[in-house]
Amino acid sequence: MPLLINRQPAANDSWTLVNEETLSSTGGDIIVPLALLEANADSLQDRKGRVAVQINGDDNIDALLENPNQYELIAIDFPVFRDGRGFSLARLLKRAGFEGQIRATGDVAHDRLTFMERCGFNAFEISEERYSDESLAVFTEVSVRYQGAADDPRPVYHR
Amino acid sequence: MYQYNEVDQKLVDERVEQYRDQTRRYLAGELPEDEFLALRLMNGLYVQRHAPMLRVAIPYGLMNSAQLRKLAHVARKYDRGYGHFTTRTNLQLNWPKLEEVPDILAELAEVQLHAIQTSGNCIRNTTTDHLAGVNVDEIEDPRPYCEIIRQWSTLHPEFAFLPRKFKIAVTGGPQDRAASQVHDIGLHIVRNEAGDVGFEVLVGGGLGRTPVIGKQIREFLPKEDLLSFLEAIIRVYNLNGRRDNKYKARIKILVQAMGIDKFRELVEAEWAEIRDSELKLPETEISRVQNFFKPFEYDSNAADDAVDTLLAENNDFRVWYERNTVAHKVSGYRVVVVSLKPYLKPAGDMTSEQMEAVADLAESYSFGEIRGTHNQNLVLADVKKSDLLAVWQVLADNNLARPNIGTLADMTVCPGGDFCALANAKTLSVADRINEKFEDLDYLYDLGDIKLNFSGCINACAHHHVGNIGLLGVDKKGEDWYQITLGGRDDEQAALGKVLGKAVSAEEVPNVLEKVLNVYVEHRNEGESFIDTFQRIGLATFKENVNATAH
Incomplete structure (x- = not known):
């Protein structure tokens, strides 16, 4: 699946998103949904390869916000594009001091990338049929912004 | 501006x-x-x-x-x-x-207009009092804060996919001409005991399928905290509002389900995190925006009695003056309401020629500005009294001077089933029936101020729940029927209308309204308005009388 990191197509991504069935059989670096990760916390500790977490709007992320930098990557899932909770989740992670990669997964495409980036996302997993090289140009479509966000907290009158 | x-x-x-x-x-x-x-x-x-x-x-x-x-x-x-x-x-x-x-x-x-966020599940156009800046009761002009909210909310990256649409209204004083209590957020400019100006904040009001009056979430919000508090409310809503059912997705449902106290707790906790951030509004920014809304340079020689003779001489002009103009805070000036409720035309509709005529009038007589009202009329807010006759003549020539503002004929009506894909029933033809029935202006004047709001479906675009008389189109087996509610109001004493009885057919609507009005006329005290009479005698009296005469 095409992946953009910092506005560039990323090759050689080492991360694999797992689910309940593929968790034990997948080697290397894995992204584990929060509920699955909590249920398998012990066995994951002995694992080779890095572990990242995936969250969505239904998860309670209070504990994660206490210590987000235990992960170098946190994925936020968009089950459908209309589910805008992920935008706020990213902002909460940034506010909690998270410094790693925030990756948008799920129903992610072109016309939402700029808003996502402004909220703190820097990686975007886009399905094959929705990806085109034009997606790279989307970040500069609207070059001015009124309000502050995770990218730049200053409103227009402080810039 | x-x-x-x-x-x-x-x-x-x-x-x-x-x-x-x-x-x-x-x-x-x-x-x-x-x-x-x-x-x-x-x-x-x-x-x-x-x-x-x-x-x-x-x-x-x-x-x-x-x-x-x-x-x-x-x-x-x-x-x-x-x-x-x-x-x-x-x-x-x-x-x-x-x-x-x-x-x-x-x-x-090209002329600084756009259609950004006029629909969708995002923060919509912020509305305010159509008499902002020209009414005497105002504590402060609310429009600079509307502009500040406009800028902050425009392309807000976090709030473009909210659970549902989100509407904010701002009022500048104790009188509410913006229906703020039935908005997702209502902001009232108030002065606290220390004499500081800030906002009372209401949350969770709304109409539609589940009409609710907004609840106070904060008694006094300092101006500088406006944006951080709004952001806190909307973030809590974005994270917690229901997304499984679009009819239960508005913030009013969240506030009801959670209770205002719990909701307030979440908002306060979020606010504490962001209150002292870049969201704090500096005084310099507030005054920069306020400078765009400074009072005009009014003519200090404008005579307050400039039209007195004309009013005595010209009855049509006097009637229009009394009904379609409003007091202005500056002596010698008057606020003109341009009636978009001509006889047997769709409420709120305006032809290009009419728009141009009003644009010209504004340029010649009202500092080049025009305002819209939430009752689908336009306003020329700053007309010198000595210019009123000229303004009236042009408006009359363009069918924009029907002297019906505030009367039953000043109906607020959505486009209904003739245009809207959501509507359950037609509205325009029934509005015409009402107009035909109550054509006599003297009768309308005798009835006094009555707000009639008419929506073609439960989405309530025409705010039928808060009309003194509300009409709601419903679909019964493919036929258009109309439910009537009484006693709603959208001002500072906001209330939701109560259902009068079974829905009636399009033909019956004017007759039932006539019975309702007869009950009012029979029971009113000297000078008592429809809504005041309703609140005094209650729904039961109307029900009894309307149903009694039906048999």
């Missing part, structure tokens, strides 16, 4: 090109239907019964002559020569072509 700087202009220009590209990709089949739907809605474009409908934003209802002329031009060039003013003080075009919308938006951008 606010004037765009380079940043403002660039934003709307780039937004137009972005939308042009989105439309191109949609027409080329590269953009799925439902994703384009979300994008076009955030640019004001619906697909309606016969054609697309484009809703152009008129931020807090304020526009200048050049903008109104441009709207007239757009309506003529891309549509059928008319537009429709809504209760959110926006302008709807009913017949644009989807592929021409980018061109329309580009033309609008």
